[in-house]
Amino acid sequence: MAETAAAPHVATPSTLLPIVGKTEIKPTWCPGCGDYGVVAAIEMALKRLKIPSKDVVICSGIGCSSNLPHFLSSYGFHGLHGRSIPVAEGVRWGNHGLTVIATGGDGDGFGIGLGHLVHAMRRNVKLTYVTMDNQIYGLTTGQASPTTTMGHKTKSTPTGCIEYPLDPIAVALAAGATYVARGFSGDVKHLSDLVTGAIQHKGFGFVDVFSPCVTYNKINTFDFFRQRVYKLESSGHDPSDIVQAWQRSLEWGDKIPIGLFFKTEKPTYEDLEEVLSAGPLSQQPVGLKGREKILDEFV
Ligand SMILES: Cc1ncc(C[n+]2csc(CCOP(=O)(O)OP(=O)(O)O)c2C)c(N)n1
Ligand code: SF4
Ligand SMILES: [Mg+2]
Numbered sequence: 001m002a003e004t005a006a007a008p009h010v011a012t013p014s015t016l017l018p019i020v021g022k023t024e025i026k027p028t029w030c031p032g033c034g035d036y037g038v039v040a041a042i043e044m045a046l047k048r049l050k051i052p053s054k055d056v057v058i059c060s061g062i063g064c065s066s067n068l069p070h071f072l073s074s075y076g077f078h079g080l081h082g083r084s085i086p087v088a089e090g091v092r093w094g095n096h097g098l099t100v101i102a103t104g105g106d107g108d109g110f111g112i113g114l115g116h117l118v119h120a121m122r123r124n125v126k127l128t129y130v131t132m133d134n135q136i137y138g139l140t141t142g143q144a145s146p147t148t149t150m151g152h153k154t155k156s157t158p159t160g161c162i163e164y165p166l167d168p169i170a171v172a173l174a175a176g177a178t179y180v181a182r183g184f185s186g187d188v189k190h191l192s193d194l195v196t197g198a199i200q201h202k203g204f205g206f207v208d209v210f211s212p213c214v215t216y217n218k219i220n221t222f223d224f225f226r227q228r229v230y231k232l233e234s235s236g237h238d239p240s241d242i243v244q245a246w247q248r249s250l251e252w253g254d255k256i257p258i259g260l261f262f263k264t265e266k267p268t269y270e271d272l273e274e275v276l277s278a279g280p281l282s283q284q285p286v287g288l289k290g291r292e293k294i295l296d297e298f299v
Pocket of ligand 3: 063105106107133134135136137138145
C-alpha cells in the first residue's frame with residue numbers, strides 16, 4: 001500500500017442532519033438519581049453545538065452512570081469498568097472528525113481507571129471526560145469509592161471510611177489537564193455550559209460532576225450541595241491562573257466551588273504525535289512506514 005499522508009476526516013458541517021437527542025431507551029436509574037441531570041446537560045451541550053448524531057461517540061465503563069450512552073442518539077461504546085478512556089482515545093485517533101466524550105462514575109474514573117485518566121490528561125488528548133461523582137459505588141449497591149468522605153458508613157466501611165478521599169480537581173491539575181471544571185447535576189444549565197466548553201476545548205476537557213446517588217449516599221445529597229456550592233464565575237476567579245485554581249481546589253466544607261477552575265492552551269497529542277498529526281488512523285496506510293529500511297538493518 002502507498003505510504004502517503006492522509007487527508008484528515010472532517011466532521012459533517014450540515015445542521016440539517018439529526019442532532020443528538022434522547023433514544024427510545026428509558027434510563028433505568030432510580031427516580032431522582034443525579035445522572036438524569038448529567039445526560040440532560042450533555043444533550044443540551046451537543047444540541048447547542050449542533051453536532052450531528054453521526055459525528056458523536058460516547059464511551060463509558062461500567063456503573064450506573066456508565067449506562068449513559070444508551071440514552072442518547074449518538075454512537076456509543078459501553079465497555080469495561082475503568083476502560084472508557086482507552087476506547088475513547090482509539091475512536092478519536094481513528095477519526096479526528098468525531099466528537100468523542102467519555103463518561104463514567106467516580107469508581108470507574110478515579111479507582112480502577114485512574115491510570116488511564118491521568119495519562120490521557122498529561123498527553124492532552126482531544127477528548128471530553130465527564131465524571132458522575134456520587135462518592136459511592138452505586139451499581140454494586142453502596143460500597144465506598146475513592147471520593148467517599150472520611151467517616152462515611154457504607155456497605156464496605158460499616159464503621160466509617162478510614163481512607164482520605166481523592167480530590168478529582170487537584171488530581172487533574174497535577175496531571176496537567178488543560179480544561180478542569182466541576183459542575184452539579186442540580187444546576188443543569190450551568191453544567192451544560194461547562195460541558196459545552198469542554199467539547200469546544202482543544203485538548204483534554206475534564207468535568208467532574210456532583211451527581212448524587214439518592215439510594216446509597218444519604219450524606220452527599222442534593223440538599224447537601226445546594227446549601228454549599230457557589231460559582232467560580234461570580235467570585236472573581238481567574239481560570240487562567242493555576243495558583244488560584246489550586247487554592248480553589250482545596251476548598252471543601254461550608255462553601256464548595258463549582259465552575260471552571262483552570263483552562264490553558266497547549267498542543268494536543270494529535271498535534272505532536274508523528275503518525276496522528278498526518279491524519280486519522282483510518283486514513284493511514286496499514287503496516288510499518290519505511291519497513292524495507294528497518295528490515296535491511298536487522299536481516
Ligand atoms: C474489572 C471489574 N471490577 C469490578 C467490577 C464491579 N463493579 C461494577 S460497577 C463498579 C463500581 C461502580 O461505581 P462507579 O464507577 O462510581 O459508578 P456508579 O455506579 O456509582 O455510577 C464495580 C466495582 C467490574 N464490573 N469489573
Ligand atoms: S443506585 Fe444511585 S447511582 Fe445508581 S441509579 Fe440509583 S441513585 Fe443513581
Ligand atoms: Mg459512583
